[in-house]
Amino acid sequence: MSDLLVLSGILIVVIGFLLRLNPxxxxxxxxxxxxxxxxxxxxxxxxxxxxxxxxNRYVSIVWILLPVIGLLERYGLQNRARALIGQxxxxxxxxxxxxxxxxxxxxxxxxxxxxxxxxxxxxxxVAPMAEAAAEQQHGELDEPTRxxxxxxxxxxxxxxxxxxxxxxxxxxxxxxxxGFLEQYGIILEPLDLSVxxxxxxxxxxxxxxxxxxxxxxxxxxxxxIVRAERSRGAPAQTPLDAVYPExxxxxxxxxxxxxxxxxxx
Amino acid sequence: xxxLPWLYALAGAMFAAFSLLSVLDRSNSKRFGNAxxxxxxxxxxxxxDQLGDFGNGILxxxxxxxxxxxxxxxxxxPTSSEAExxxxxxxxxxxxxxxxxxxxxxxxxxxFFLKDSGLIDPGQVTLISLGLxxxxxxxxxxxxxxxxxxAPLQEGRRLMDSVGWxxxxxxxxxxLGAVFAMAGVGEVVGGIAGEVIPEGNLFAAVATFAxxxxxxxxxxxxxxxAFPVMTAAxxxxxxxxxxxxxxxxxxAIGMLAGFCGTLMTPMAANFNIVPAVLLDLKDQNGVVKxxxxxxxxxxxxxxxxxxxxxx
Numbered sequence: 001m002s003d004l005l006v007l008s009g010i011l012i013v014v015i016g017f018l019l020r021l022n023p024x025x026x027x028x029x030x031x032x033x034x035x036x037x038x039x040x041x042x043x044x045x046x047x048x049x050x051x052x053x054x055x056n057r058y059v060s061i062v063w064i065l066l067p068v069i070g071l072l073e074r075y076g077l078q079n080r081a082r083a084l085i086g087q088x089x090x091x092x093x094x095x096x097x098x099x100x101x102x103x104x105x106x107x108x109x110x111x112x113x114x115x116x117x118x119x120x121x122x123x124x125x126v127a128p129m130a131e132a133a134a135e136q137q138h139g140e141l142d143e144p145t146r147x148x149x150x151x152x153x154x155x156x157x158x159x160x161x162x163x164x165x166x167x168x169x170x171x172x173x174x175x176x177x178x179g180f181l182e183q184y185g186i187i188l189e190p191l192d193l194s195v196x197x198x199x200x201x202x203x204x205x206x207x208x209x210x211x212x213x214x215x216x217x218x219x220x221x222x223x224x225i226v227r228a229e230r231s232r233g234a235p236a237q238t239p240l241d242a243v244y245p246e247x248x249x250x251x252x253x254x255x256x257x258x259x260x261x262x263x264x265x
Numbered sequence: 266x267x268x269l270p271w272l273y274a275l276a277g278a279m280f281a282a283f284s285l286l287s288v289l290d291r292s293n294s295k296r297f298g299n300a301x302x303x304x305x306x307x308x309x310x311x312x313x314d315q316l317g318d319f320g321n322g323i324l325x326x327x328x329x330x331x332x333x334x335x336x337x338x339x340x341x342x343p344t345s346s347e348a349e350x351x352x353x354x355x356x357x358x359x360x361x362x363x364x365x366x367x368x369x370x371x372x373x374x375x376x377f378f379l380k381d382s383g384l385i386d387p388g389q390v391t392l393i394s395l396g397l398x399x400x401x402x403x404x405x406x407x408x409x410x411x412x413x414x415x416a417p418l419q420e421g422r423r424l425m426d427s428v429g430w431x432x433x434x435x436x437x438x439x440x441l442g443a444v445f446a447m448a449g450v451g452e453v454v455g456g457i458a459g460e461v462i463p464e465g466n467l468f469a470a471v472a473t474f475a476x477x478x479x480x481x482x483x484x485x486x487x488x489x490x491a492f493p494v495m496t497a498a499x500x501x502x503x504x505x506x507x508x509x510x511x512x513x514x515x516x517a518i519g520m521l522a523g524f525c526g527t528l529m530t531p532m533a534a535n536f537n538i539v540p541a542v543l544l545d546l547k548d549q550n551g552v553v554k555x556x557x558x559x560x561x562x563x564x565x566x567x568x569x570x571x572x573x574x575x576x
Contacts, residue, residue, distance in 0.1 A: 053325045053437065063428075066420075080354045157540070187388065190391045203563060
């Protein structure tokens with residue numbers, strides 16, 4: 001029974017996240033509770049957590065990249081990324097997202113995880129382009145279809161990021177694994193770990209890419225879209241940028257920055 | 266010889282600058298909260314090894330207190346306007362990606378060529394090379410773009426403020442994992458898992474590890490938190506020590522099996538709920554639903570990759 005008590009920290013994490021409490025607070029309380037359950041006194045528990053925090057400082061080293069990324073943003077890095085994606089206008093929804101998937105995986109694998117993301121690229125560029133591509137091909141979209149296209153845009157960003165970034169040698173999860181194994185006397189270089197992310201990255205591209213191609217087929221077969229198309233008489237021919245001008249807020253805007261979240265998996 | 270302390274001093278200096286610039290930023294109503302938060306991090310990087318375990322513990326509690334009581338705001342460092350950025354982007358073209366690429370390139374080259382140079386702690390060569398890459402990239406930017414002297418620090422603070430308290434969450438989760446390990450959470454979970462795994466069945470052991478990573482990640486909303494627990498419970502004692510699995514493969518692909526769990530849980534709010542809000546989806550779980558069809562087959566692929574590659 002006392003054995004099971006050390007699992008209380010897990011329960012606290014689950015409840016804390018469900019209640020949407022501040023994750024730092026939840027993690028700290030979980031660590032303290034677990035320490036108490038293991039029979040340590042308050043000073044010993046705080047010390048244990050402090051030592052663990054101090055030993056894991058290398059996990060936060062990645063933030064030293066920010067001055068360079070910020071500086072390049074100042075000189076138009078994001079605009080450049082947008083222009084690059086913007087050259088893919090004639091694609092279908094599925095193909096457009098497929099190219100974005102590849103772009104996201106490759107840049108993440110090079111450590112450029114913050115070149116793209118939900119606030120920076122998905123909301124202002126990728127989702128509107130995916131919607132516009134669907135409309136151009138199939139006519140006016142019904143609401144569920146529009147939702148599906150947007151959800152796939154967000155999903156493609158996540159899949160690309162998750163299964164690209166572990167190929168980069170200095171990403172948080174690779175450093176976490178290296179540090180963890182070191183505690184057990186297994187010394188590995190980050191590169192030893194990151195090369196093994198490549199097979200999964202390829203599989204992720206094939207699986208998600210196939211689903212994106214299937215999305216194109218499903219969009220073509222969707223009866224409600226075809227109906228909407230007939231009622232309109234002809235498919236939309238509007239240039240993509242003119243379809244959703246209001247959907248292209250500036251990526252560096254206050255709102256977009258407010259909505260940018262944290263970066264752990 | 267250059268080691269981790271050199272890198273920690275660099276990070277410490279950066280956070281100290283963020284702290285100082287925050288104090289001076291009157292546009293941020295919570296500037297003292299920001300200054301205290303980044304200042305404490307600077308102390309942690311500079312003096313973490315001198316503070317002692319209890320001192321570090323108090324420092325962490327202060328960081329958590331600042332975050333928990335919403336003491337952090339967002340500064341408005343001077344930066345370029347959107348019009349200027351569009352103009353720069355036209356002027357500098359795709360070459361803008363090059364300074365960013367200097368960092369991974371230096372990290373990679375350093376890992377290969379500086380390991381036996383005697384200049385750098387061989388155990389930390391990648392991280393040190395990364396820090397070196399940052400300095401080289403900054404030098405390239407200064408020579409090419411000629412920004413104001415404080416621009417990298419102000420721009421870094423702009424991004425850092427947008428990340429906010431979440432910046433220390435990965436480190437905090439790593440610390441939680443260490444506390445879990447000390448308290449024996451892994452052994453308890455492993456004990457439970459051990460009763461589930463049929464004796465001598467390698468595939469069942471691999472499957473339990475992979476399923477555990479994905480399930481635990483879904484519960485915790487984070488593969489970083491699941492990894493130390495599941496690896497201490499099953500990965501190390503059973504897959505690596507008992508069956509002789511390759512540690513790098515078991516861990517690297519095990520982590521990716523966990524990422525498949527991240528795709529399937531609303532607990533990973535930043536990736537699955539925030540975008541739903543951002544894209545005005547009616548269904549809060551729309552992104553998760555779009556991901557399940559990728560996550561499940563990819564999870565199965567990961568399971569087989571561990572089984573066939575690691576043993």
